[in-house]
Amino acid sequence: MELHFTRSNSPGSVGVVLLQALRGNLSGYAWGENVGWMSLSNIHAFVQTTSLDPGPDTDGDMLPDAWELWFTNSLTGMGAGTDSDGDGFTDAEEYGAGTDPLDPNSLLEITDIVLSPGTLEADISWSSVAKRLYRVELNTDLTQPTNWVDSGLGNQNPDAGGETTRTVPLGGPTQQFYRVRSVQPL
Numbered sequence: 001m002e003l004h005f006t007r008s009n010s011p012g013s014v015g016v017v018l019l020q021a022l023r024g025n026l027s028g029y030a031w032g033e034n035v036g037w038m039s040l041s042n043i044h045a046f047v048q049t050t051s052l053d054p055g056p057d058t059d060g061d062m063l064p065d066a067w068e069l070w071f072t073n074s075l076t077g078m079g080a081g082t083d084s085d086g087d088g089f090t091d092a093e094e095y096g097a098g099t100d101p102l103d104p105n106s107l108l109e110i111t112d113i114v115l116s117p118g119t120l121e122a123d124i125s126w127s128s129v130a131k132r133l134y135r136v137e138l139n140t141d142l143t144q145p146t147n148w149v150d151s152g153l154g155n156q157n158p159d160a161g162g163e164t165t166r167t168v169p170l171g172g173p174t175q176q177f178y179r180v181r182s183v184q185p186l
């Protein structure tokens with residue numbers, strides 16, 4: 001027996017695949033924009049999530065089974081060092097950022113930096129997803145070893161709508177570099 005519900009990855013969607021396992025045990029996986037991945041495949045029947053535990057990784061490529069099955073219906077279609085959609089981020093990086101590894105338009109990137117006239121601040125915007133937190137980090141010099149520091153905002157919840165904007169300090173007297181890092185909620 002196999003039971004499928006919606007399988008859309010669009011924002012706000014949910015999906016469930018339930019499978020009949022040996023001796024009547026329930027198996028399968030589910031996904032929700034707000035909670036991430038949940039695997040029901042453990043034979044002891046306790047629920048695992050990517051937030052608490054990424055669940056089984058049968059092929060050992062650091063990409064959880066449920067995540068791979070969701071996108072390719074296969075455990076061998078993607079790899080940690082592979083950039084399946086050619087957007088510059090590996091499948092492992094897309095898993096970490098909560099972006100779609102098969103959509104080159106789905107990636108974590110800074111989309112805009114706007115200086116605030118008359119202030120020592122800038123508004124920085126980046127593409128975001130509901131299931132991740134974000135940290136904005138600052139640096140005045142990119143020579144090695146780099147020294148990125150938190151902007152002072154700490155972990156930020158994303159804004160609604162796929163893009164997040166925060167006001168951050170300019171910092172350096174002549175130049176300022178920014179980067180945005182995704183953080184899994186738990």
Ligand SMILES: [Ca+2]
Pocket residue numbers: 057058059060061062063064065068075
């Ligand atoms: Ca895997």
Ligand SMILES: [Ca+2]
Pocket residue numbers: 083084085086087088089090091094101
């Ligand atoms: Ca990619």
Ligand SMILES: [Ca+2]
Pocket residue numbers: 085087094099100101102103104105106107
């Ligand atoms: Ca992508």
